[in-house]
Amino acid sequence: MARSRKRPEDLRSARWYGGNDLRATGHHSRTLQMGYAREEFLGKPVIGIINTWSDINPCHAHFRMRADEVKRGVWQAGGFPIEMPAIALAEPFQKPSTMLYRNFLAMETEELLRSYPVDGAVLMGGCDKTTPALIMGATSMGLPFIYMPAGPMLRGNFHGEPLGSGTDRWKYWAERRAGKLSDEDWNEAVDGIARSHGHCMTMGTASTMTSAAEALGLTLPGAASIPASDANHPRMASASGRRIVEMVWEDLRPSEILTREAFDNAITVVHALSGSTNAVIHLVAMAGRAGIDLGIERFDELARNVPVLANLRPAGAYLMEDFYYAGGLRALLNEIAPLLRLECRTVNGRTLGENVAGAKIYNTDVIRTREKALAQNGGLAVLRGNLAPDGAVIKPLAAESRLLAHTGPAVVFKDYPDLLARIDDDGLKVDENSVLVLQNAGPLGAPGMPEWGQLPIPKRLLQKGVRDMVRISDARMSGTSYGTCVLHVAPEAFVGGPLALVRDGDLIELNVEARKLELKVSDEELARRRKDWQPRPAHFPRGYGALFARHIMQANKGCDFDILQHGPPTPEPEVHH
Numbered sequence: 001m002a003r004s005r006k007r008p009e010d011l012r013s014a015r016w017y018g019g020n021d022l023r024a025t026g027h028h029s030r031t032l033q034m035g036y037a038r039e040e041f042l043g044k045p046v047i048g049i050i051n052t053w054s055d056i057n058p059c060h061a062h063f064r065m066r067a068d069e070v071k072r073g074v075w076q077a078g079g080f081p082i083e084m085p086a087i088a089l090a091e092p093f094q095k096p097s098t099m100l101y102r103n104f105l106a107m108e109t110e111e112l113l114r115s116y117p118v119d120g121a122v123l124m125g126g127c128d129k130t131t132p133a134l135i136m137g138a139t140s141m142g143l144p145f146i147y148m149p150a151g152p153m154l155r156g157n158f159h160g161e162p163l164g165s166g167t168d169r170w171k172y173w174a175e176r177r178a179g180k181l182s183d184e185d186w187n188e189a190v191d192g193i194a195r196s197h198g199h200c201m202t203m204g205t206a207s208t209m210t211s212a213a214e215a216l217g218l219t220l221p222g223a224a225s226i227p228a229s230d231a232n233h234p235r236m237a238s239a240s241g242r243r244i245v246e247m248v249w250e251d252l253r254p255s256e257i258l259t260r261e262a263f264d265n266a267i268t269v270v271h272a273l274s275g276s277t278n279a280v281i282h283l284v285a286m287a288g289r290a291g292i293d294l295g296i297e298r299f300d301e302l303a304r305n306v307p308v309l310a311n312l313r314p315a316g317a318y319l320m321e322d323f324y325y326a327g328g329l330r331a332l333l334n335e336i337a338p339l340l341r342l343e344c345r346t347v348n349g350r351t352l353g354e355n356v357a358g359a360k361i362y363n364t365d366v367i368r369t370r371e372k373a374l375a376q377n378g379g380l381a382v383l384r385g386n387l388a389p390d391g392a393v394i395k396p397l398a399a400e401s402r403l404l405a406h407t408g409p410a411v412v413f414k415d416y417p418d419l420l421a422r423i424d425d426d427g428l429k430v431d432e433n434s435v436l437v438l439q440n441a442g443p444l445g446a447p448g449m450p451e452w453g454q455l456p457i458p459k460r461l462l463q464k465g466v467r468d469m470v471r472i473s474d475a476r477m478s479g480t481s482y483g484t485c486v487l488h489v490a491p492e493a494f495v496g497g498p499l500a501l502v503r504d505g506d507l508i509e510l511n512v513e514a515r516k517l518e519l520k521v522s523d524e525e526l527a528r529r530r531k532d533w534q535p536r537p538a539h540f541p542r543g544y545g546a547l548f549a550r551h552i553m554q555a556n557k558g559c560d561f562d563i564l565q566h567g568p569p570t571p572e573p574e575v576h577h
C-alpha cells in the first residue's frame with residue numbers, strides 16, 4: 001500500500017513559517033533577510049544539514065564542499081536546506097578523548113533539530129565518534145534523517161608499500177622503539193600515512209561505524225565504502241540531499257528503520273568486517289536511543305555464526321580503497337545475505353535485501369567468499385569472570401593466537417601516567433608471560449575512556465622480539481590497533497570494580513574459547529582488599545565534565561548518559577513569536 005504523503009501544512013516547519021500572523025511573518029522576514037525569496041522556502045521541507053566540519057578535523061576537511069553538494073540535492077528536490085555546524089570531534093586532537101564528548105555532540109544534534117524549524121536532517125560525520133553521536137541525537141529527536149558518511153581517505157604509501165591509518169603507525173613505532181627504523185624513514189612514513197581528506201582507511205572505528213550505519217539502513221546503499229576523494233562521493237552527497245526531501249514527504253522516521261533486527265544486521269556486519277571493538281559501546285548506546293535494550297551478549301551470540309570476510313587491516317591485509325574497488329559493503333552484505341534480516345527498511349524506502357541484491361565481489365582476496373573466509377567466526381568476543389562481572393571485550397583476530405588461552409602474573413599500573421612512567425623502566429619485573437593491567441582508564445576513571453587499551457610492550461621485550469602480550473584494562477582501544485587486548489572491563493576500576501583490586505603478581509587467566517577472564521585470587525583476599533580500597537577524587541568540579549560524571553553509564557551500557565536514554569517524548573518547543 002502506498003504511503004500517504006504529508007501536505008505542506010503538515011510540515012513541522014509550518015509551526016514557524018505557516019500562516020500570516022506576527023509569529024510567522026517574523027520568521028519570514030528573518031529568512032528574507034538572508035536573501036531568500038518566499039517561494040524558495042515557504043511550504044517546503046526544511047532540511048537541517050548537521051555539518052561536523054572544522055579546521056581541526058582533517059577527516060572532515062571536504063565537508064564544506066560536501067555540504068554544498070547536499071544542498072544542491074535538497075534544492076533539486078524542492079526542499080529548503082539550512083546548514084548547521086556542530087562540534088567536530090576530531091579524533092587525533094581532542095583530549096582527553098573524543099569519547100568524553102560523544103554524548104555532547106549527540107545532545108547538540110538532538111537540540112539543534114528540536115529547537116529550529118527542521119523537518120528532516122542530513123547528518124555529516126565519519127571520524128570515529130561522530131557517527132554514533134549524530135545518529136544517537138537524531139534518533140532521540142525522531143525526525144526523518146539520512147546519514148552521509150565522510151568516506152575513507154586514500155591508501156597511505158611508504159617506500160612503495162601501502163600504509164594504513166593507525167595500524168601501521170603503531171607497527172612502525174614499535175620498530176622504531178626496537179631500533180629497527182631510522183628517524184629519516186620514520187619521518188617518510190609519517191609523511192605518507194595520511195595523504196588525502198577522509199576518515200581512517202583501515203577497518204578502524206570510523207569505517208566500522210559508517211558501515212554499521214549503512215547496515216542499519218541509515219545511508220544510501222553503498223555510501224559507506226566510497227573514498228572521500230572519489231567523484232562518486234559528492235554524487236552520493238547530493239543524492240542524500242534529494243532523498244531526504246522525499247523522506248520528509250513520506251514521513252519515513254528512524255523508528256521504522258532502527259528495529260531490533262536492524263541492529264542484528266549491524267552487529268553481523270561488524271563481525272564480518274572484523275570491525276572495531278568500539279562498535280560494541282556505540283551500537284549499545286544507539287540501540288538505547290531507539291528504545292532497544294541491546295545487551296553485549298548479543299555480539300557474542302551473533303559472532304559465533306558470522307565468518308570474517310573483509311581482509312582489511314588491522315585484522316587483514318588491505319585498506320578501504322581496495323575494499324571499494326572489490327565491490328564495497330554492498331558486495332559483502334550480499335555475500336552474507338543468508339545471515340541478515342533482509343526485510344529491514346532503509347532510508348531509500350527499499351529493503352536491505354533489495355539494496356544489496358546483485359552486488360558482486362570483484363576481488364575475492366579483499367572480500368572473501370564465505371568458503372574462503374579469513375575466519376569462520378569470532379570477529380569479537382565478550383568475556384566474563386570475576387575480573388569483569390559486567391563483561392569485557394576482545395578482538396581475537398587482532399591477537400597472537402598463542403595468547404588466546406593464557407595464564408600469567410599481573411604487572412599493574414594504577415593509571416596511565418603510572419604506565420608511561422614505568423613501562424620502559426629496566427627495574428620493571430616483567431617478561432613475555434606477564435599480563436599487563438591498566439587501572440582507572442574507564443569512562444569515569446580516565447575520564448572519557450580513552451583509547452589506551454593497547455598498552456605498549458616494554459622496550460626491553462620489544463628488543464627481544466616480543467610483539468604481543470595479554471593486556472587488560474577498562475579503557476577502549478583504537479579500532480586500528482591490534483594485540484591481545486582485553487578492553488571495556490566493567491565495572492571500571494574507578495568505581496571499585498574488581499579490576500581495582502588486582503595487584504602485582506596475581507595470576508590472571510584469559511581463555512577466549514571459554515569466554516573467561518578470571519583473577520586467581522581467593523574471595524576472602526578480594527574482600528579484604530575491597531575493604532582497603534579508597535575511591536579517587538572526582539576529576540571535574542564544574543562544567544560539562546561534572547555533568548558527564550553525574551550521568552555517564554558503564555561500558556556495558558554503551559556509556560550513554562542515563563538522562564538521554566529512550567523515554568517519554570520530549571515536548572516540542574512552543575513557537576509563539
Ligand code: FES
Pocket residue numbers: 059090091092126127128165199200204206
Ligand atoms: Fe578521524 Fe581516524 S582520525 S577517523
